[in-house]
């Protein structure tokens with residue numbers, strides 16, 4: 348687990364190729380000093396990605412629409428997106444709705460086939476109770492009537508694309524900190540255990556923590572030296588993944 352201090356455009360490319368890249372760049376939508384849209388990083392990230400890897404980018408619809416051409420220019424194809432729903436959000440003067448969500452979009456190299464991009468389907472155990480209908484069995488399996496039973500935990504289901512998760516409000520060390528359980532879902536889906544994860548805008552190290560907990564190798568980069576130091580301290584305090592094997 349390493350967090351470099353500096354500009355990701357300068358420091359990250361030489362450390363590739365990465366199996367997965369996550370980028371939570373400044374959206375460039377507020378007057379905050381650090382919130383300036385950054386140019387050039389996407390092409391460099393794309394060049395530092397393995398052919399079977401993918402890039403998850405966080406953003407708003409505004410920020411994706413404003414940068415759509417950059418994705419096309421470097422031949423990154425849009426695969427799917429998730430919505431992170433938060434318990435609270437932001438609201439600007441002219442807004443009609445309080446914004447309580449962020450988007451994260453997964454893209455992959457245009458010359459690759461989607462089926463070749465690493466994917467480990469994630470399921471959720473929190474589905475609601477449901478009635479499971481059974482079909483009539485063929486006679487040679489013995490006489491079992493069609494019927495139904497109630498599955499009280501609902502059984503495992505494919506994870507939903509809208510993911511509700513409380514943000515780190517009140518205990519965050521970064522003003523736009525992601526709860527580490529969110530990148531952990533993306534990491535488990537898109538990066539094999541032991542592989543290399545590139546965290547281009549590391550912030551508080553939330554994604555690094557997710558890597559440490561899930562057994563992926565992490566290399567992050569953060570331009571703000573104070574924040575980078577906080578991220579390093581955070582990661583040093585997280586117990587490493589032990590692989591889950593018998594001891």
Ligand SMILES: C[S@@+](CC[C@H](N)C(=O)[O-])C[C@H]1O[C@@H](n2cnc3c(N)ncnc32)[C@H](O)[C@@H]1O
Nearest residue numbers: 354355371521524525548550551553569570571
């Ligand atoms: C939206 S925040 C990321 C927050 C992070 N997801 C977290 O959970 O803490 C974007 C971060 O990118 C950093 N940043 C801005 N420009 C950068 C650059 N050129 N290279 C590396 N980091 C940069 C900012 O300092 C900021 O901490």
